[in-house]
Amino acid sequence: MAPTPGLAGLASLALPDYKNVPHSYKLPVTHREVVRTFSKLSRLALISLVHQWLSKKSRDFCRPYLAADEDPDVDPDRQMYEPAHSYEELQEVYKELAARKGGRKEVVDRILEGDWRLGISMYQLATAEIQHLLEHPGALRWTAKRLAKVRNPKLPETDMEVTNESEHLPRFQAQTFMMNLAKELVPLMKSHFFITRIKTLPMTILRVYVHDSPYSTEASLAADTNGPDGAKAVFFIWPNGSPFVFVSLSTHLGQAVGDEGRHLRDVVLQSIPKAFSRPSARYQLQGTSFSARSLSALLTYRGPGKTNAAAGGWSIFADHSFNQNALDFVTAPRASQEASGSLENEMAVSSIRVGPGRPRRVVDNTETPETKRRRRVAEGRFGSSAKPNDGQGVEHFEVRIDDPFPAIPHGPGAQADVDTSEISNSGGKQTRKGRPSLLDRTAEDMEDIESERADVWVPDVRIAFSGSHVFAGVRQLVETGVVDGEKMPGWMTGESGVTQGAVRSGRMKTKGAVPGV
Amino acid sequence: MATTEALDNDIANLRARISHLQSHRANLASVLLSSPHIATRLQQRSVQSDPLRQKASGVVKRQSNRITENTYHACAGVTAYKVKDPDPNAIDHGNILGVRIEVAIGGKYIETYNVLLNRPHPEDTATFRICHHTIPPCIPLQPLANRFLPMTGNDATTMTEQNLEKFGKALRKELVSWHLRSAAVKSLRAEAGLSDKSSEEELEQEKEQYPVGRILNAFVSSDAEDSEEEEEARRKRQSGPMNITEIEPDHSVREIRVTWSNGHIGIVRVSKDGQVEKGVVRDAAGQRVSSLERKTVGRMEGLVHRLTGGSAL
CATH class of the missing domain: 3.30.390 (Enolase-like; domain 1)
Known part of the structure; x- marks a missing residue:
């Protein structure tokens, strides 16, 4: 009877288990995820990452290949990179690399073929991806969701109470949350979690690397290269002190997420509110009709600050251009204001000149009264928002018009009436292909439209604006006189703070009593 | 090299001096304009005849308006004002009631918050609804609005009463207590010797290097601490x-x-x-x-x- 060989045999067997992927598991340097992530990072970012890995806090998860690990059988002449003898030596090497100029390839090769030739740990991969995300804040497309409490009909309404102790936001305790999330996900898939606070932006990022396998061993992790469903990591962002969660839609720029990948992502998404919930306080995720690429736009419209419900022209209430300090008695224009005013003019002129295409006439510095008026109108409608370079651009803005088709003023009115009432209000829906859009009218919407006047024709008209910064574009159109700034409906200024919505009697329909919370 | 540096310094000094003088001028101007004699002297003769005089009286008017406004803001803490929504399709012809809340801590007005209300039912002139606001989401605006500004449903069977005054008071209390708590934490940090200037600068530097902050699920296993110096530091920590x-x-x-x-x-x-x-x-x-x-x-x-x-x- 020899139990030891049996146990040893068990250890080498891969058995389905209930563990998560730990930080220290390594992926081979040729793994697709590793190659993709490292090929995107800049030289400086890579060096900064290496310093982070070599710091004492993270050494456990980022073991480099040191001279002590060396296999004596390997011929040292055949190695491209001499292994370092200590962490300190390695830190010096990368300091030198940082000091001199060079390509990023040099650093990537040193990392992948030299100091971490045995593999990149999950921890390293996660830090690298987050570094890339912060360097390119527009790399992913995000949807903002809200964590809302599910009402228990049996319990008395406690929503009205605002007491000294009451709490209206879900409490985010990273460790407890991680524990609960792991419990939810482990039976379904193996995943690696990485959650971190960001110093430069007021938020916490969670990265979930989805490993679709019943095994949590290092070997199965490395072998996992199934199919074109490359997107394996999902990101979630919690802005500090707000009920919102940002979810990354597609994980890599321009890369379609296959059905399987989407399904796994949905599983993770569904377990987020469950992990938040406690007994007698259940949460669910609600859509907030807002998605954008830029993280700063998300933080402006769905962030922790003052700007959530003061978009568009109302932005003057959030910054201090409308409210002077109560002890500020100076009415004369300030030096800074004068300077910024003239600077703005210069910028406006130069931006017109720089535009592509045939060279335009140089605009005179003396504005005509008409252009000045238009600029002032735009200022009144947009306030301090929608500046081309404010980094808060929204790429896609789509509205559905729920107003009845305007009556035709000329011609035989009776005939027109007959024509329009024959057409179904939901017409055209059947011919649409692909996934149903969030803007499709629900039965509720239809009822709402028909309850008002059954005989009107309300065509399903949708208007989509796309561009690098939609509302800055609209502002420019107002300034150049293409759009009449005074007759333009309010939703075109972005003041409703959504990227998808329905317009009724010229106004964006809003859900809930108070916007932006 | 030294000369260019010296020149740069000179330019920076001059710039600082200019901006200082400009703010000084603005201050003096407002002091002059607030003097009560100016207004009376300007009104001695007809204003219309003289364009300069007309301009001057406009400036004086603006200054006196500002003084009145600021007095109310400073004394009341919660003030109301009217604004116009530029949207041509706005509810109630764009009439908006604004509520401005001042937060003063340590002898300074540090922040202002606004809540903008409209009247969704034109026939019911006493019912308000929040349409825009600049209240951060960590303040329970929704529960406060539910309590003090309830909306009558579509059926309008239950008549609800709104109390804008109490709403303003409660909201101000929430905002001020939030700022007071933040100020208290700041002084706690100072008391524990955590927030001196140099450390903040260091933090800035560190920020630029590693944007990734504290990793919340990186639990270092204690048995893996093999480095001797760390072990020593650990012992020191425990005994010290x-x-x-x-x-x-x-x-x-x-x-x-x-x-x-x-x-x-x-x-x-x-x-x-x-x-x-x-x-x-x-x-x-x-x-x-x-x-x-x-x-x-x-x-x-x-x-x-x-x-x-x-x-x-």
Whole structure:
């Protein structure tokens, strides 16, 4: 009877288990995820990452290949990179690399073929991806969701109470949350979690690397290269002190997420509110009709600050251009204001000149009264928002018009009436292909439209604006006189703070009593 | 090289001087304009005839308006004003009632908040609804609105009464207490010797290097600490005096996290008026430290004093 060989045999067997992927598991340097992530990072970012890995806090998860690990059988002449003898030596090497100029390839090769030739740990991969995300804040497309409490009909309404102790936001305790999330996900898939606070932006990022396998061993992790469903990591962002969660839609720029990948992502998404919930306080995720690429736009419209419900022209209430300090008695224009005013003019002129295409006439510095008026109108409608370079651009803005088709003023009115009432209000829906859009009218919407006047024709008209910064574009159109700034409906200024919505009697329909919370 | 540097310095100095003088001029101008004699002197003759005089009287008018406004803002704390929504399709012809809330702490007006209300039912002129606001989401605006500004449903069977005045008061209380709590945490950090200028600069530098902050699920296994020097530091930490190394509030300052140099971690819960309700302290091994836990309860301003004062541990 020899139990030891049996146990040893068990250890080498891969058995389905209930563990998560730990930080220290390594992926081979040729793994697709590793190659993709490292090929995107800049030289400086890579060096900064290496310093982070070599710091004492993270050494456990980022073991480099040191001279002590060396296999004596390997011929040292055949190695491209001499292994370092200590962490300190390695830190010096990368300091030198940082000091001199060079390509990023040099650093990537040193990392992948030299100091971490045995593999990149999950921890390293996660830090690298987050570094890339912060360097390119527009790399992913995000949807903002809200964590809302599910009402228990049996319990008395406690929503009205605002007491000294009451709490209206879900409490985010990273460790407890991680524990609960792991419990939810482990039976379904193996995943690696990485959650971190960001110093430069007021938020916490969670990265979930989805490993679709019943095994949590290092070997199965490395072998996992199934199919074109490359997107394996999902990101979630919690802005500090707000009920919102940002979810990354597609994980890599321009890369379609296959059905399987989407399904796994949905599983993770569904377990987020469950992990938040406690007994007698259940949460669910609600859509907030807002998605954008830029993280700063998300933080402006769905962030922790003052700007959530003061978009568009109302932005003057959030910054201090409308409210002077109560002890500020100076009415004369300030030096800074004068300077910024003239600077703005210069910028406006130069931006017109720089535009592509045939060279335009140089605009005179003396504005005509008409252009000045238009600029002032735009200022009144947009306030301090929608500046081309404010980094808060929204790429896609789509509205559905729920107003009845305007009556035709000329011609035989009776005939027109007959024509329009024959057409179904939901017409055209059947011919649409692909996934149903969030803007499709629900039965509720239809009822709402028909309850008002059954005989009107309300065509399903949708208007989509796309561009690098939609509302800055609209502002420019107002300034150049293409759009009449005074007759333009309010939703075109972005003041409703959504990227998808329905317009009724010229106004964006809003859900809930108070916007932006 | 030295000359260009000297020139740059000169330019910077001149720039600073210019902006200083400009603000001085603006100050003097407003002092001059606020003098009561100016207005009376300007009104002695007809204003219309003289364009310069007309302009001057406009400037004086603006200054006196500002003075009146500021007096109200400073004395009342919560003030109301009217604005016009430029949207041509706006409800109620774009009439908007604004409520402005001032937050003053330590002799300074540090922040203003606005709530903008419209009247969704034109026939019912006393019912208001929040349409825009600049209240951060950590302030319970929705529950306050539910309580003080309830909306009548579509059926309008239940008549509800709104109380805008109480709403303003309650909202101001929430905002001021939030700012007071943040100020208290700031002074706690100063008391624990955490927020001196140099460390902030260091932090800035560090920020630029590593944007990734504290990793929240990186638990270093203690047996993996093989480096000798670290082991020594560890021993030193455990035997040496216990210092508070970090005091970190959450965004709404309802929870404060205290970290000690010997690996103790405490989280205390603060009520809105600044009372520490309860606290949990665990040592590096995860055991509760009830002697410290008992000390946390009390006013939040004295937290550091209570925790460090009786350091019998």
